[in-house]
Amino acid sequence: MKLAIIGYGNVGRALARLLRQKRREFPFTITGIHTLRHGTAVDPAGLAEDPPMRPRSASIEEFLDAARAQIAVELTTLDPTSGQPAIAHIRAAFARGMHVVTANKGPIAHAFADLREEAARRSLGFRFESAVMDGAPVFNLWRYTMPGVKVLGFTGALNSTSKVVIQTMEQGGSFDEGLARARSMGITEADGAYDIEGWDSAAKTAALANVLMDARTTPQQVSTRGIARLTPARVQSLATKGKTVRLISRGRRTGSKLSLRVRAEVLDRCDILASTPGTSNIILFHTDLMGTFGTVSIDPQVEQTAYGVFSDLADLATV
Numbered sequence: 196m197k198l199a200i201i202g203y204g205n206v207g208r209a210l211a212r213l214l215r216q217k218r219r220e221f222p223f224t225i226t227g228i229h230t231l232r233h234g235t236a237v238d239p240a241g242l243a244e245d246p247p248m249r250p251r252s253a254s255i256e257e258f259l260d261a262a263r264a265q266i267a268v269e270l271t272t273l274d275p276t277s278g279q280p281a282i283a284h285i286r287a288a289f290a291r292g293m294h295v296v297t298a299n300k301g302p303i304a305h306a307f308a309d310l311r312e313e314a315a316r317r318s319l320g321f322r323f324e325s326a327v328m329d330g331a332p333v334f335n336l337w338r339y340t341m342p343g344v345k346v347l348g349f350t351g352a353l354n355s356t357s358k359v360v361i362q363t364m365e366q367g368g369s370f371d372e373g374l375a376r377a378r379s380m381g382i383t384e385a386d387g388a389y390d391i392e393g394w395d396s397a398a399k400t401a402a403l404a405n406v407l408m409d410a411r412t413t414p415q416q417v418s419t420r421g422i423a424r425l426t427p428a429r430v431q432s433l434a435t436k437g438k439t440v441r442l443i444s445r446g447r448r449t450g451s452k453l454s455l456r457v458r459a460e461v462l463d464r465c466d467i468l469a470s471t472p473g474t475s476n477i478i479l480f481h482t483d484l485m486g487t488f489g490t491v492s493i494d495p496q497v498e499q500t501a502y503g504v505f506s507d508l509a510d511l512a513t514v
């Protein structure tokens with residue numbers, strides 16, 4: 196199948212490497228790459244590795260028409276406050292009869308119900324496994340392995356940047372040193388404030404609630420407080436008592452009421468939400484038939500995000 200990639204940064208390049216690695220078993224062809232500042236490359240017969248970039252297509256519509264692909268892969272920068280321009284990119288792809296795969300949580304957090312309905316109306320696939328926990332199964336777990344199980348709520352430690360900042364302060368560093376460390380590890384969003392102020396976690400919380408609990412919500416409706424007010428003194432004092440802090444996303448349905456919140460919570464060090472190593476993420480699902488169970492991703496890298504996109508592509512190729 197032919198792919199048009201919108202956004203060719205860390206994830207886009209890791210995906211291209213993975214597609215080359217698995218080319219024999221999964222014969223995808225990249226026919227277009229479109230970026231913001233680095234131009235556009237298009238060849239409906241298939242692009243070479245690291246193709247020369249030409250001047251940027253005048254519009255997303257012009258790019259998609261030229262690439263003549265079956266699947267658009269949306270990998271542009273997150274804007275957690277609006278989900279744009281990714282939502283417009285996805286709509287343009289649907290309008291051309293293209294399936295869509297994205298790792299961008301913005302559209303799932305802001306417009307999931309509308310996009311799902313638009314895809315269904317046109318009999319197109321719409322997949323987003325990497326949007327919340329890189330390649331670890333979250334949405335596809337529910338799509339394929341939990342028939343009849345209802346999600347009553349979820350609890351997650353889903354933001355790696357805040358974790359690195361807290362761990363740096365526990366080790367005697369400053370808040371800013373922690374943020375710089377997270378940035379050097381390549382795990383912060385393009386705007387690090389999104390991680391610190393809780394926007395990234397709020398977007399993940401809204402995305403989970405929209406997909407798993409049909410919430411039709413947005414990040415603005417998630418009650419959110421980030422870690423900006425945490426100090427090294429506070430974190431170190433908690434550490435002497437065997438405690439630590441994690442930025443926790445919680446969703447819970449009680450009757451007809453849905454509560455969604457993000458908070459820097461004080462946890463025992465041995466709490467399952469706090470005890471995963473390094474930049475690991477964890478999510479627990481609270482359900483009617485399966486009790487509480489979860490998914491853990493140990494030190495995910497960009498290759499795992501690319502794998503989540505790849506798994507969606509492989510899935511669509513078999514539909």
Ligand SMILES: NC(=O)c1ccc[n+]([C@@H]2O[C@H](COP(=O)([O-])OP(=O)(O)OC[C@H]3O[C@@H](n4cnc5c(N)ncnc54)[C@H](OP(=O)(O)O)[C@@H]3O)[C@@H](O)[C@H]2O)c1
Pocket residue numbers: 201202203204205206207229230231232233234270271272273280298299300325326327329384385496497500
């Ligand atoms: N990095 C991860 O591990 C990870 C994990 C989970 C989810 N995600 C999500 O995956 C997406 C991509 O992440 P990334 O790390 O690859 O980001 P990135 O390295 O910053 O790359 C973003 C790409 O999007 C392009 N872009 C931005 N605005 C655009 C526009 N309006 N039209 C066309 N292209 C545009 C940029 O163009 P230029 O190259 O010209 O600047 C760049 O190529 C984000 O939504 C992110 O939240 C990332």
